[in-house]
Amino acid sequence: xxxxxxxDGKKWDSRYAGKIPHDQSYYTKxxxxxxxxxxxxxxxxxxxxxxxxxxxxxxKEYKNLIQGLGMLWRNQGFSGMTKGWFPTLVGxxxxxxxxxxxxxxxxxxxxxxxxxxxxxxxxxxxxxxASGSAEFFADIALCPFEMIKVKVQTDPEYPRTFAAAYARxxxxxxxxxxxxxxxxxxxxxxxxxxxxxxxxxxxxxxYMYKNVFTRPRHEYSYGTQLGITFLSGYMAGxxxxxxxxxxxxxxxxxxxxxxxxxxxxxMINEIGWNSLLTxxxxxxxxxxxxxxxxxxxxxxxxKMAMGLGTSGGQQVAQSK
Numbered sequence: 001x002x003x004x005x006x007x008d009g010k011k012w013d014s015r016y017a018g019k020i021p022h023d024q025s026y027y028t029k030x031x032x033x034x035x036x037x038x039x040x041x042x043x044x045x046x047x048x049x050x051x052x053x054x055x056x057x058x059x060k061e062y063k064n065l066i067q068g069l070g071m072l073w074r075n076q077g078f079s080g081m082t083k084g085w086f087p088t089l090v091g092x093x094x095x096x097x098x099x100x101x102x103x104x105x106x107x108x109x110x111x112x113x114x115x116x117x118x119x120x121x122x123x124x125x126x127x128x129x130a131s132g133s134a135e136f137f138a139d140i141a142l143c144p145f146e147m148i149k150v151k152v153q154t155d156p157e158y159p160r161t162f163a164a165a166y167a168r169x170x171x172x173x174x175x176x177x178x179x180x181x182x183x184x185x186x187x188x189x190x191x192x193x194x195x196x197x198x199x200x201x202x203x204x205x206x207y208m209y210k211n212v213f214t215r216p217r218h219e220y221s222y223g224t225q226l227g228i229t230f231l232s233g234y235m236a237g238x239x240x241x242x243x244x245x246x247x248x249x250x251x252x253x254x255x256x257x258x259x260x261x262x263x264x265x266x267m268i269n270e271i272g273w274n275s276l277l278t279x280x281x282x283x284x285x286x287x288x289x290x291x292x293x294x295x296x297x298x299x300x301x302x303k304m305a306m307g308l309g310t311s312g313g314q315q316v317a318q319s320k
Contacts, residue, residue: 012112012115012116013112014107014108014111014112014116014119015108015112017116019309020307020308020309022104022108026104026308027101027104027105028101029302029303029306029308030100030101030103030104030303030308031097031098031100031101032097032302033100033298033299033302033303033306034096034097034098034099034100034101034299035093035094035096035097035100036093036096036298036299036302037096037100037294037295037296037298037299037302038092038093038095038096038097038099038100038295039089039090039092039093039096040089040298041092041291041294041295041298042088042089042092042291043085043088043089043092044294045287045290045291046081046082046083046084046085046088047069047072047081047082048065048069048283048286048287049084049088049153049287050072050080050081050083050084050153051065051068051069051072051283052065052252052280052283052284052287053150053153053154053252053280054068054072054153054154054252055068055279055280055283056248056249056252056253056279056280057154057252057253058154059275059279064282064283065282065283065286068283069081079160083152083153083160084148084149084150084152084153084160086162087145087146087148087149087152087162087165088145088149090145091141091142091144091145091146091148091149092142092145094138094141094142094145095138095139095141095142096138096295097138097141098134098137098138098141099131099134099135099138099194100134100299101134102133102134102137102138103130103131103134103198105134106129106130106131106133106134107126107127107130109130110126110129110130111126114126123202124199124202124203127195127198127199127202128195128198128199130198131194131195131197131198131199132191132194132195134194135187135190135191135193135194135195136187136191138190138194139183139186139187139190139191140180140183142186142190143179143180143182143183143186144178144179144180146182146186147169147176147178147179147181147182148162148165148166148169150182150252151165151168151169151176152165154252175260176260185247185250186247188246188247188250189244189247189248189250190244190247192243192244192247193240193241193243193244193288194240196236196239196240196243196244197233197236197237197239197240197292198236199236200232200235200236200239200240201232201233201236201292201296201311201312202312202313204231204232204235204236204312205228205229205232205310205311205312205313206312206313208228208231208232208313209228209313210313213228217309217310217313222304225300225304225310226297226300226301226304226310228310229296229297229300229310229311229312230293230294230296230297231293232296232312233292233293233294233295233296233297234289234290234292234293235289236292236296237288237289237290237291237292237293238285238288238289240288240292241281241284241285241287241288241289242281242285245276245278245280245281245284246276248280248284249271249275249276249279249280250267250268250276252280253267253271296311299311
C-alpha cells in the first residue's frame with residue numbers, strides 16, 4: 001500500500017505531519033519521559049503491589065487490600081511495606097523507556113507504511129500495533145527485574161536486598177528459569193495491557209477534544225490539558241487491569257516456592273479459573289487505574305517541559 005503523496009509532490013511522512021517534528025531528539029525525550037513515568041509510579045505503589053501479589057500467591061493469609069496492608073505493617077513494618085522497591089524502580093524504568101519511546105517510533109513507522117489516509121482511517125489498529133510492538137521489547141528489559149521483585153515480595157525466606165536476591169535467584173536458575181523464565185506470561189499480561197492502555201488513552205483524549213473541550217488544544221491551560229491526560233489515563237487503566245488480570249496472577253504464582261518447576265496449565269488447574277480471574281482484581285483495578293493515570297500525567301508533564309506538548313488525539317490536534 002503506497003503512502004499518500006501530498007499536493008506539493010512530496011511523500012507524506014508521519015514524522016513531520018504535526019507541528020513538532022519526530023526526530024531523534026523527540027524520540028529520546030519520549031524515552032526519558034517514559035522511564036520516569038513508569039519507574040516512579042510503580043515504585044510509588046510498591047506497597048499495593050506487595051499486597052496484590054500476596055493476595056494472588058497467598059490468598060489464605062492476604063484476604064483483601066485493607067487487611068493485607070494492616071498485616072504487612074504489623075508483621076514487617078516499613079521494610080516489609082517497601083520490599084522489592086529497587087528491582088521495581090530499575091525494571092519498570094527500563095520498561096517505560098522502551099514502552100513509551102518505541103511506541104512513538106512504531107506509530108510513525110506503521111503510519112508511513114500504510115499512508116496518510118489509511119493511517120487516519122485505521123488509526124486504532126496503528127495504535128494497537130505500535131504499542132504491542134513496543135511492549136514486546138519493553139518486557140525483555142523488564143523480565144529479570146520482575147522475577148526478582150516477585151520472589152522478594154512473595155517468598156518470606158528470600159533475601160530483601162537486590163544483590164543478595166539476584167545472587168540467590170541466579171544460583172537457582174535451573175528451577176527458576178531466571179532471567180527470562182516468566183517472559184511468556186509477562187508478554188501475555190503486558191502486551192494486552194499496553195494495547196488497552198495506549199488505545200484506551202488515545203481514544204479517550206480524542207473523544208475529549210472532539211466532544212467536550214472543542215477549542216484548539218493550545219487555548220486550554222496546562223492544568224486543563226494535564227487533567228484531560230490524567231482522566232484519560234485512569235479510564236484506560238481500568239480496562240488494562242481487567243484484561244491483564246489472569247496473566248498477572250500467573251506471574252505472582254510463579255513466585256511461590258511450591259510452584260517452582262510447575263507448568264502454567266498445572267498452576268491454573270490448582271488455583272482454579274475463578275481465582276485466576278478475580279483474586280486481587282479489586283486491588284489491581286485501584287492500583288493500575290491510579291498508576292496508569294499518573295504515568296500519563298508524569299509523561300505529559302515531562303513532554304510539556306521539553307516543549308513537545310501533550311499526548312493523544314493527534315488527528316484532532318493536527319486539525320486545529
